[in-house]
Amino acid sequence: MAQTDTLPENWLNDYGDLLYRYALIRVRSEATAEDLVQETLLAGLQSFDRFSSQSTVRTWLVGILKHKIIDYFRKNRHEITTLNDDETAEDILAYQFDQQGNWKINLIEWGTPEKNMHDEQFWVAFNDCLSRLPQRMADILLLRTVDGLETEECCALLGFETDNQLWVTLSRTRVKLRLCLETNWFSKE
Amino acid sequence: MYKCKEIIELTSKNMETSLPWYTRMEMQAHFLICKTCLRYAQQLAMMQKALGVMHGHTVSCQLPEAAKHRIAKKLQQVKENAEK
Numbered sequence: 001m002a003q004t005d006t007l008p009e010n011w012l013n014d015y016g017d018l019l020y021r022y023a024l025i026r027v028r029s030e031a032t033a034e035d036l037v038q039e040t041l042l043a044g045l046q047s048f049d050r051f052s053s054q055s056t057v058r059t060w061l062v063g064i065l066k067h068k069i070i071d072y073f074r075k076n077r078h079e080i081t082t083l084n085d086d087e088t089a090e091d092i093l094a095y096q097f098d099q100q101g102n103w104k105i106n107l108i109e110w111g112t113p114e115k116n117m118h119d120e121q122f123w124v125a126f127n128d129c130l131s132r133l134p135q136r137m138a139d140i141l142l143l144r145t146v147d148g149l150e151t152e153e154c155c156a157l158l159g160f161e162t163d164n165q166l167w168v169t170l171s172r173t174r175v176k177l178r179l180c181l182e183t184n185w186f187s188k189e
Numbered sequence: 190m191y192k193c194k195e196i197i198e199l200t201s202k203n204m205e206t207s208l209p210w211y212t213r214m215e216m217q218a219h220f221l222i223c224k225t226c227l228r229y230a231q232q233l234a235m236m237q238k239a240l241g242v243m244h245g246h247t248v249s250c251q252l253p254e255a256a257k258h259r260i261a262k263k264l265q266q267v268k269e270n271a272e273k
Binding site: 012016017018019020021022024025030034037038041042045062093096097100101102103106107109110113116117120123126127141142144145146151163166167168170171174175177178181 | 192193194195197198200201202204205206225226228229231232233235236237238239240241242243244246250251252253256257259260261263264267268
């Protein structure tokens with residue numbers, strides 16, 4: 001007997017919000033996110049015979065969406081090879097380090113991951129900080145860490161000529177994200 | 190000897206590629222004497238963990254009803270065409 005979660009007519013209601021949130025964080029456009037959800041569900045319907053009951057429909061649909069997101073980035077390559085001021089993060093580095101490269105600030109204690117990640121408000125702050133990153137920095141970080149795209153392909157998609165350029169940018173992206181989290185979440189009480 | 194500013198860049202790079210053993214040793218030695226860089230590394234690890242699980246967590250944002258209707262209509266169309 002079919003499980004209810006495998007009934008395609010329920011997918012939109014059951015997983016529409018999840019897929020939409022997932023897409024929206026990545027593309028930052030409601031219209032594009034909606035298109036991606038639609039394409040995902042269509043692709044799901046068309047290849048449902050290949051769905052293996054070893055995974056859940058949810059995981060399977062998210063997997064399809066991930067491919068759609070990567071395709072989206074492939075079609076909309078960011079052809080910028082020079083970083084803009086916002087992406088060099090020089091201002092933050094100058095705020096954190098002195099001329100000799102030593103820390104000028106103290107990092108506050110963050111507590112355990114468990115304590116934070118079970119707090120719904122943490123995720124609000126986390127998403128907020130992601131959305132405040134310059135678009136390309138967020139794209140790079142998420143393509144690499146969430147989608148697990150290989151370094152080589154990340155470089156090609158984002159217009160980096162060397163792996164090192166990508167790594168430097170990733171480091172600066174993390175610097176920015178960390179500082180935002182510290183300010184917007186961990187400094188609060 | 191690496192400066193703190195270089196250590197934090199290496200910390201991120203270490204998540205992307207395998208660094209030579211002597212670089213990793215130098216980083217470990219630095220962490221022993223520099224609590225701030227150690228804390229930075231721990232915080233990056235926590236961010237990495239959060240990025241890995243963030244999509245499983247609910248944030249208040251839903252597919253708008255209008256969009257839901259548009260998608261439902263489209264799915265219905267495709268279904269009908271397939272049945273013809």
